[in-house]
Amino acid sequence: MPATNTARRAGVCCTALTKTPLSQKDAERTAVLLAAMADPVRLRLLSIVASEGEVCSCNLERPLGKSQPTISHHTRVLAEAGLIVGERRGKWMWWRIVPESLENIRRLLGGR
Amino acid sequence: MPATNTARRAGVCCTALTKTPLSQKDAERTAVLLAAMADPVRLRLLSIVASEGEVCSCNLERPLGKSQPTISHHTRVLAEAGLIVGERRGKWMWWRIVPESLENIRRLLGGR
DNA sequence: CGCGTGAATCGACAGAGGTCAATGTATCTG
DNA sequence: CAGATACATTGACCTCTGTCGATTCACGCG
Numbered sequence A, B: 001m002p003a004t005n006t007a008r009r010a011g012v013c014c015t016a017l018t019k020t021p022l023s024q025k026d027a028e029r030t031a032v033l034l035a036a037m038a039d040p041v042r043l044r045l046l047s048i049v050a051s052e053g054e055v056c057s058c059n060l061e062r063p064l065g066k067s068q069p070t071i072s073h074h075t076r077v078l079a080e081a082g083l084i085v086g087e088r089r090g091k092w093m094w095w096r097i098v099p100e101s102l103e104n105i106r107r108l109l110g111g112r
Numbered sequence C: 001c002g003c004g005t006g007a008a009t010c011g012a013c014a015g016a017g018g019t020c021a022a023t024g025t026a027t028c029t030g
Numbered sequence D: 001c002a003g004a005t006a007c008a009t010t011g012a013c014c015t016c017t018g019t020c021g022a023t024t025c026a027c028g029c030g
Helices: A024-037 A040-052 A068-080 A099-108 B024-037 B040-052 B068-080 B099-108
Strands: A084-089 A092-097 B084-089 B092-097
Touching: A024 A040, A024 A068, A024 A099, A024 B024, A024 B040, A040 A068, A040 A092, A040 B024, A068 A084, A068 A092, A092 A099, B024 B040, B024 B068, B024 B099, B040 B068, B040 B092, B068 B084, B068 B092, B092 B099
Parallel strands: none
Antiparallel strands: A084 A092, B084 B092
């Protein structure tokens, strides 16, 4: 059974793509990371979690206008990409973002 | 319930997604932009163009290992997303990146 | 003009991905 | 224990997308 909140990241970091051509491997890992963000629902989910600090899954269905399985699907994708982490507290699942992951993407895009 | 904030179109980009929840509109536009980068072939294409400065379409087929229609498809996607611009010189099409687009994404991800 | 070359478009195919109803699993409460 | 609640998983459906062969378009050169 696959663990739900594996903090495995799809690519620690590589050199900025503007400096030197990406290898096949790096491109694939980076594409997975970017694909995790390339969805309007997940972007809004991320922004809600980021601005609230910590959000329960049950508090995401209404603002996002999606069913419970769909929310669960998106949190899973984001968690597997290392963009958010979940913590179980009783019946509830609390999510918060992983700031380093966004930092890595920024660096890849040529940031500092 | 957090009210959907007004979609203010301040220039090309929007506020960092870590600050305040994204509007539906902003999320969709950003998702299109990120989806354009969320592909290994396009990431490598971007990195080649960025590091070379200027690349002809015919010089992309071999390093990327894709057919001519496929290359044309990817350059089209990247160009429509505003990540690269093409200039026709005779029979050849020359591509270069648009640095501001990457800058916008970085800012969206929380970069200053 | 015709010919050759580079690029865009079309058509078809296979694979990936978003969505939800139904179901399963874990946790709390009475 | 039974019941309720929150989340995960399954299965199915449909759309989107990457890919390439074939074709068409655009440009330069004799």
